[in-house]
Amino acid sequence: MHVRGLTKRYGEVQAVGGLDLDIHTGEVFAILGPNGAGKSTTVEILEGYRKRDAGEVSVLGVDPGQATSAWRARVGIVLQTANDAAELTVRETVRHFARYYPHSKDPDEVIAKVGLTDKAGARIRQLSGGQRRRVDVALGIVGRPELVFLDEPTTGFDPEARRQFWDLIRSLAAEGTTIVLTTHYLDEAEALADRVAVIAKGRIVAEGTPQTLGGRATASARVTWADGYAETDTPTALVRTLADKYDGEIPGLQIVRPSLEDIYLDLIGDAQ
Numbered sequence: 436m437h438v439r440g441l442t443k444r445y446g447e448v449q450a451v452g453g454l455d456l457d458i459h460t461g462e463v464f465a466i467l468g469p470n471g472a473g474k475s476t477t478v479e480i481l482e483g484y485r486k487r488d489a490g491e492v493s494v495l496g497v498d499p500g501q502a503t504s505a506w507r508a509r510v511g512i513v514l515q516t517a518n519d520a521a522e523l524t525v526r527e528t529v530r531h532f533a534r535y536y537p538h539s540k541d542p543d544e545v546i547a548k549v550g551l552t553d554k555a556g557a558r559i560r561q562l563s564g565g566q567r568r569r570v571d572v573a574l575g576i577v578g579r580p581e582l583v584f585l586d587e588p589t590t591g592f593d594p595e596a597r598r599q600f601w602d603l604i605r606s607l608a609a610e611g612t613t614i615v616l617t618t619h620y621l622d623e624a625e626a627l628a629d630r631v632a633v634i635a636k637g638r639i640v641a642e643g644t645p646q647t648l649g650g651r652a653t654a655s656a657r658v659t660w661a662d663g664y665a666e667t668d669t670p671t672a673l674v675r676t677l678a679d680k681y682d683g684e685i686p687g688l689q690i691v692r693p694s695l696e697d698i699y700l701d702l703i704g705d706a707q
C-alpha cells in the first residue's frame with residue numbers, strides 16, 4: 436500500500452494534509468493519533484469509501500477511488516454491525532455475507548475463529564457489545580481478504596475478550612493477511628503491530644516499530660535503586676558503577692525506558 440501527498444478537506448477543516456504512508460504486504464500496521472487527527476478519513480479513503488482531494492493512493496495495486504467489485508472482494512472491512520441484521524442469527528448473518536464473495540471461507544469455521552460457536556444460533560440483537568464486534572470481524576474476514584481494515588476493533592471489550600481478539604488478529608496475520616488497524620490503545624498497538632504510525636493534524640509525525648518509535652529504544656533510561664535514582668543515556672555504565680559500589684546485587688534496582696504511551700504523548704504534544 437502506497438500513499439503520497441494524501442489531502443482531504445471538509446470545508447474549512449483540513450482533515451488530512453499531505454500524508455505519506457507505505458504499508459507492506461503481510462504486516463500488521465497500527466495507525467495511532469488523537470481524536471480528530473484524520474485517522475478515519477485516511478482509512479476511509481484507503482477503503483474506497485471516501486474521495487480524496489489530492490494525492491496518490493494505491494491499495495493492492497489499485498486506486499481505491501476507482502475500485503471495482505473484484506478489488507472490493509480482496510479487501511475486508513470491519514464495520515459496526517448494521518442494526519438491520521438484528522433479527523438474524525449469527526450463523527445466518529455470516530452465511531449471508533459469505534455469498535457475496537467468490538472464495539469465501541466456511542461460515543462455521545469463521546464463527547469458530549471469532550469464538551462465537553456457542554452463539555451461532557443466537558439472534559444478533561441478543562448479543563453483548565463485545566460479541567457483536569466479533570460478528571463484525573467475522574463479516575470482515577469471511578470473504579478471505581488479503582487486506583483487512585479494523586477501526587478501533589476492541590473498544591468496549593473486556594480484558595479477556597481483548598486478548599482473545601489479539602490472538603485472532605495474530606492468526607490472521609500468520610495466514611499472511613495484511614492488517615491495518617486504528618486504535619487508541621497503545622498496549623494493543625504494541626502487542627499486535629509490526630509497525631505503527633502516529634498521525635496528528637492530518638500528517639504522520641512518527642513511524643516505526645513499537646519498540647523504536649520516536650527514539651524509544653535509545654531514549655534515556657531512568658535507573659532507580661534503594662538509595663537514589665538517575666536519568667541516563669548510559670544505564671549499563673551506571674549499573675556497573677553501582678554494582679561495584681554495592682559489591683554485588685544493587686538493592687531495589689529498576690531500569691525503565693519510556694513506554695510507548697510516554698513516547699506517543701510526547702509526539703502528540705510536540706505536534707500541537
Ligand SMILES: Nc1ncnc2c1ncn2[C@@H]1O[C@H](COP(=O)(O)OP(=O)(O)OP(=O)(O)O)[C@@H](O)[C@H]1O
Nearest residue numbers: 445448449450468469470471472473474475476477
Ligand atoms: N464528514 C465530515 N464532515 C466534516 N468534517 C469532518 C467529517 N469527517 C471528519 N471531519 C473532521 O475532519 C477531522 C478528522 O476527522 P477523522 O474522523 O478523520 O479523525 P480521527 O483521527 O479518525 O478521530 P477519532 O479518533 O475521534 O475517530 C476532524 O476535525 C473532523 O471533525
